[in-house]
Amino acid sequence: MSMAHKNIAAAIGLLAFTGWYAVLTTGLPDRDIMPNTPGPSFLPWLITAALSALSIALLVQGITRLKRANGAVTGQHDLKTPVLALASIAIYLAALPYLGFVPASVLFFAALMWLYGARNPFLIAAGAIGGPLILFVLFRYGFNIIFAARPVVINIDE
Amino acid sequence: MPSSLAATAIGALIGLVVGMIPGLTISTGIIILLPLTFVLEPNISIALLLGLYVAGMTGGSFSAILLNIPGTPSASATAIDGYPMSRRGEGGRALGISIVSSFCGGIVSFLCLYLIAPRLADIALQFRAPDLFSLMFFGLAVICSFSAKSLVKGLLSAAIGLAIVTVGQDPVMGTARFTFGQVELLSGIHFLTALIGLFAIPQLIDNLRPDPVVAKAGTLAARFGSILPALSDLIKIRIPVIIGSLTGTFLGILPGAGGPIAAFISYDYTRKVSKTPEEFGEGAVEGISAPESANNAVAGGALIPMMTLGIPGDPVTAILIGALLVHGLAPGPLLFLERADFAYGIIFSYFWANIFNLAIALAGLRILVKVLATPRVLLMPTIAVLCVIGSYALRNSFFDVYVMFFFGLIGLAMRWLDMPVVPLLLALVLGPQLEENMRVALTGSKGDITIFFTSFFSLVFLILSAISIIWSLWAERRSRTKAAEIQAGIAAQ
Numbered sequence: 223m224s225m226a227h228k229n230i231a232a233a234i235g236l237l238a239f240t241g242w243y244a245v246l247t248t249g250l251p252d253r254d255i256m257p258n259t260p261g262p263s264f265l266p267w268l269i270t271a272a273l274s275a276l277s278i279a280l281l282v283q284g285i286t287r288l289k290r291a292n293g294a295v296t297g298q299h300d301l302k303t304p305v306l307a308l309a310s311i312a313i314y315l316a317a318l319p320y321l322g323f324v325p326a327s328v329l330f331f332a333a334l335m336w337l338y339g340a341r342n343p344f345l346i347a348a349g350a351i352g353g354p355l356i357l358f359v360l361f362r363y364g365f366n367i368i369f370a371a372r373p374v375v376i377n378i379d380e
Numbered sequence: 381m382p383s384s385l386a387a388t389a390i391g392a393l394i395g396l397v398v399g400m401i402p403g404l405t406i407s408t409g410i411i412i413l414l415p416l417t418f419v420l421e422p423n424i425s426i427a428l429l430l431g432l433y434v435a436g437m438t439g440g441s442f443s444a445i446l447l448n449i450p451g452t453p454s455a456s457a458t459a460i461d462g463y464p465m466s467r468r469g470e471g472g473r474a475l476g477i478s479i480v481s482s483f484c485g486g487i488v489s490f491l492c493l494y495l496i497a498p499r500l501a502d503i504a505l506q507f508r509a510p511d512l513f514s515l516m517f518f519g520l521a522v523i524c525s526f527s528a529k530s531l532v533k534g535l536l537s538a539a540i541g542l543a544i545v546t547v548g549q550d551p552v553m554g555t556a557r558f559t560f561g562q563v564e565l566l567s568g569i570h571f572l573t574a575l576i577g578l579f580a581i582p583q584l585i586d587n588l589r590p591d592p593v594v595a596k597a598g599t600l601a602a603r604f605g606s607i608l609p610a611l612s613d614l615i616k617i618r619i620p621v622i623i624g625s626l627t628g629t630f631l632g633i634l635p636g637a638g639g640p641i642a643a644f645i646s647y648d649y650t651r652k653v654s655k656t657p658e659e660f661g662e663g664a665v666e667g668i669s670a671p672e673s674a675n676n677a678v679a680g681g682a683l684i685p686m687m688t689l690g691i692p693g694d695p696v697t698a699i700l701i702g703a704l705l706v707h708g709l710a711p712g713p714l715l716f717l718e719r720a721d722f723a724y725g726i727i728f729s730y731f732w733a734n735i736f737n738l739a740i741a742l743a744g745l746r747i748l749v750k751v752l753a754t755p756r757v758l759l760m761p762t763i764a765v766l767c768v769i770g771s772y773a774l775r776n777s778f779f780d781v782y783v784m785f786f787f788g789l790i791g792l793a794m795r796w797l798d799m800p801v802v803p804l805l806l807a808l809v810l811g812p813q814l815e816e817n818m819r820v821a822l823t824g825s826k827g828d829i830t831i832f833f834t835s836f837f838s839l840v841f842l843i844l845s846a847i848s849i850i851w852s853l854w855a856e857r858r859s860r861t862k863a864a865e866i867q868a869g870i871a872a873q
Contacts, residue, residue, distance in 0.1 A: 225798065232797050236536065243543060246558055258827035262555040265815045269543045276536045283532060304585045308789075311581070311764065315785055318768070319778065327765050334761035337588060349758050357765055361415065361773075 229284030236277040244270045307337050327354035384427040387420070388729055391431020392736040393744075397751050398432065399439020400451040401759070406436035407579045407695045412763060414572065414699070415770040422707035423722060427729040429703060433696050434733040437639060437676045438482040438741055443752055445474045445668070454639030454675035457647040461660060461667030468663060476609040477665050478672045479741045481621055485673030486734035488625035489632065489680025493687075494727055497716075500688040501723075504713035509824065510831045513817035514841035516810045519691040521845035522634060524803045525852035529859075533799040534852075540790075541807025542814075544569055551816040552823075564779040571808035572702040573771045573780045574787045578805065579695065580767045581788025582795050587760055607745055617669035620650040624673030631674075632681020632693055639678045639694075643671035680730060687711055687723060691810065695802060698809050706774070 223231075247270055250263040314330040321329075332350035340346050391413075398409030409432050417425035440452030445462030458478060465474040507515065524534035547558045548568025559565040609617075624646040631642040650670035651660045660667045682693030683700075690712035692698035701711050709719065716723045741748070771784035794801055825831035832838050 228797055232793075232799075250557055251555055259823040260819045260827070262550040262553060262557055264819065264822075265542070265550075266546050266557065269539055269546065272535070272539045273543065276532055276539060279532045280536065283530070303588045307585055307588055308581075308792075311584075311785060311788075315768070315781055318781075330765070331761045334764060335757045338757040338760050340755075340757040345757070349761070353758065353762055354765060357762070357769065361769055 224288070226284045226288035229280050230288065233277045233281035233284060236273060236280070240270060240273040240277060243273070303337055307334065310334060310337065324354050324358055327357070383421075384423050384725070384729060385732055387424045387428040388431040388732045389736045389740065391428040391433075392435040392733055392740050393431075395432035395435030395437075396439040396442075396737070396741055396744075396748055399436035399455075400442040400748065400752060402443055402447075402449045402451050404759070404763075405452055405579070405583065406433060406440075407575075407699065408583055408763065409436055410696060410699045411576050411580055411770060412766050414576070414703070415766065415773045417703045418706060418773055422704065422709055423725050423729075425703050425707065426700065426726055427732075429696075429700055430726070430729045431733045431736060433679050433700075434486055434676065434730065435737040435740070437679060438479060438672070438737055439748075440675075441478040441482070441668075441672055442475060442745075442749060445478060446471055446749065447752070452639070454643055454678070455671075456640055457643040457671035458668055460647070461662070461664050464661070464663035465665075465668070470663065472607045473609065473613070473665070474663075474668055475745060476607040476742075477613060477617060477668045479607070479738060479745075480609055480614070481617060481624065481669035481672040482676040482741075483734055483738040484621045485625045485628055485676035486680060486737065487731075488622075488673075489629040489677040490727070490731045490734060492629045493680045493683050493730060497684050497688050497723075497727065500684065501713040501716040504688050505717065507713075507837055508835065509817045509821040510835045511837035511841070513814060513821055514832055514835075514838040514845070515689060515691070516814040516817065518841040518845045518848075519685075519689075519810055520803065520806060520814075522848045523806045525848040529798065529856070531849065531852045531856055533797070534803050537794065537799050537801065538803035538807045541804035542811050544574070544804075545808060545811030545815070551812050552819045562779075564777060567775075568812075569783055569808075570702075570774055570780065571805070572699070572706070572774055573784050574808055575695070575699060575702065575805060576767050576771050577784040577787030577789075578791040578794075578801050580763060581785070582791040584760055584764055585792060586795075587756060607742060613665050616665055619653070620646070620666040620670035621673045623650050623653070624670040625677045628674035628677025629681040632678035633684050634693070639675035642674040642678045646670040646674035676734070683726070683730060687715060687726060688713055690813070692806060695805055698805050701809055 243266070247263055247266040250261075250266065252261055252263065310330060310333045314326055314333075317329075318326045320326075328350050331353050332346050335346050335349050340349070394413065395406070395409065398404050398412075399406060410429055413428060413432060417429065420428070436452060437454055440450055440455030441458040441462065442451060444450040444455040444459035445466050448459050448463040448466075450456045450459050462474045462478065465471065520538050524531065524538050545568070547565055549555065549566055550557055556566060624642075627646040627649065628639075628642040631645065647660075647667060647670050650666050651657045654660065654664075654666055656664070678694075679696075682697045685691040685693055686697040686701060690701065690710065692701055704711055709715065709722065767784060768781055771780045772778060774780055791801060794804070821831050822829065832842060
């Protein structure tokens, strides 16, 4: 995808976001300290105006450059590994409250080590178990960072 | 005091390691240390982070000189002459020049910080709400102009940041805005959570590419001769060091300019004033000393607006502001008035950070370079887990961890679009004050916006904002014209 195409896609996305933001801003209470003075919705309206103008400017830039450059395509990248890495992070965050810090982190560590190119099972096992354990001991007992009031904390203190 | 000194030394050691590993920026290094700072005393936290900041700049030059892979963007200019020296067996000499030049740059900027900051704080104490609003606006305008190739994208980044700032209670009346009934959103989005996501997640994804460093580190020459620079070299680098130190300090004061720009400008200027410009690019010691003194001087320069005006000069100083806010200390002119001991403590921690940076780098260089072979497979998962711990420990809220991940996705989208992250970050830092001062000023003037043009300081800041935006537009147009001319030239050939 060329940068011009990206700019157009981003501008359309931003315009949609701005519209949603404007709708939400209309719902804000009108509470001025004195008449003719700015209330809680003043800055959001300014931001709405700025976002609209800038998104349109980005759209115009994208269209102009698309015509000029005939949509020259920028470098193609392998998306599989980044998507897998992001999915691993998302699954880790979702699993953390249920599995607890150490078990969830061991699995997460192993997954990321594999994605970063580690293929030796002994290295993965050692790193995946050693890394989270060291971090757990360091933060829990070394720096007394206690994760309280949430399921994750109860589990992290297992 | 001894604990602060120890923290500075530890920070410097970590900074050298973080700086020299390509793929790890100083911001990431500071994010790694962030959870620790929540439990440490504020003076110790800042000393630790300053040590890392200063030494990270120097550490970046090690891999630039030895492997031709800059550890940090600020060390890119150092590689131009550092690597050729290393290839002809003068790696030790190049590293010595780099370390000494970094030290000189740091000390010059320390002197500027020590002399300028208190006086600037005195002036800033006279600022009223309209002046403060215009100052924040100026900070945002400058960073949008400097940090983006496209001004529209820079301004969009700042506008998105301001939109995020409006989530939570408004700073004047406490009205809940855009909270969707979530209690966690009432206090808004903590900018450190956002920052961890914006910087760390894209970096984790970026580093999934094959790692050239470990392969190259295996071939790294273990012996690179004497590190201590000879007297003749010290004489040779005196002018480049002065140029680099002053350029770096000045550009450090400007929000958004940062180390890479300072390093390249000072390199270019030093080559222009040199009697032997033809040696540049072939391994000239002046070509190492100018950018290295400049990028270290940037650190001291960036601390000046951070401490006196509460405006961060770069992402690292934004994190420092966050670390101070976590401890209930707001950087700005009042810091010098109410907590002068702490303000001067920061200044002297910066001085000691430079001393420790010099000592540790010279004494431990041979051991430190072995870190270059640290496998990424262990480093990156550790950083990922530290990001989770850091965002959780900030407010003991798991909600913040999800927010961090969400901002990571925003960071990736911005990188995909070539949109700068720094204006968004600065908007998150300055947004609440910007809104508060704007509304206080307009309430005081009963809605009359001329209040921003009748106050002297406010008018000056608004004029400077306009100049920076116009200058940026002109520069963008000029670079487009140049690119078109080059393309036309190629087509004609």
